[in-house]
Amino acid sequence: MYRDVRENFAVYWHAYGGVRALVRSPYLHLALVLTAFAYPYWSAPLWWDTVISVLPNLLGFTLGGFAMFMGFGDEQFKRTLVATDPDAPDEPTLFVVVCGAFVHFIVMQCAALLAALLAKAWWVYVPWPEPIARALPWLNLLGGCVGFGLFLYALTSTLAATMHVFRMATVYDKVQRMRQQLEEAQERSRTGH
Template sequence: MPSLSGPLRNHQVLLLAWRITGGTRAFVRSADFVVALAITALCANKWLGQGWWDQAIAIVPSLLGFTLGGFAIFLGFGSDSFREQITTENQLTSPYLSVSAAFLIFVTAQCVALLYALICAALYFPRPPILDPLGPFLESATPVAWGIGYLIFVLSITLSMRAALRIFRLSRWYNSFIVAMRNAEQDGASGGSR
């Protein structure tokens, strides 16, 4: 595992974000994943047929744009003193990095979903005779691949709730911070007028 200080390569940044959000064990047990599995199972009729990728290609780019806009707003959110309050030495427990990591995982899932859908769309064509010996394998593997793709697509949507909850939590912290600052100013003003 990479060092938690110093510059990181892109894959190391993703691994760090994955660790901050709890890793594989937390992910598999998360409501995001369970709900995505349930929705994928309920929508089997959609992804067992060709063309499911059109839905992902239509939805994910807008969702991705909205997410990146929200991430940019988050990065500028609050005052410097507030950001200092929610930043810790330990990157794995930093509330600031927790929200950033949730957004990074969310954006990554959306990018993977979009790329997977584009690849499925590109690979859907009549099987050439040269691939006839692989026919039984392809007929079995195709629905599995489509199910995985649809799961990633649905997961890229359900992860939005995780990011939204972290932003709301951050907003509550900011509200408490502002109230505490205001109370401290009022206490200071009333103490100085005695």
């Protein structure tokens, strides 16, 4: 069971592009800049309430959009999407790459939501030993930065997933145009015009 989960995550991570794609992502860079600008917000308690109120709706919308994407196009178009590149047979197909973008978007939403729920659950007074008590404000600050940063990355990933869907739409448009041109050429050839 765990091996299957690990293998699924490995396939997703490869389709997404791995660490290289993550580090080079303009959506991650934008989220980091937004996190810096949002310091007054996440450096104070209760930042998690925004995350908890926004992400469940976004997550539901994303899952619905992913389901719609899975049903997009006719069978011939779907065969085009899953065609492997003869020059790179081990690389993921366009279909898997787009699915990987959606999965990444969903994983980031789940990570941000879990971070917010844990932050809210742990925001209680406990008489900690002195070394921990001194470090606690810094740990809270770090937790707020990471948690809210994940939230902002989940939001900027919305744009990334949207652009992947747009890419699919342009591919679909090209396939349909080529199909139409082929049909017109066949008709001209058949009728002699």
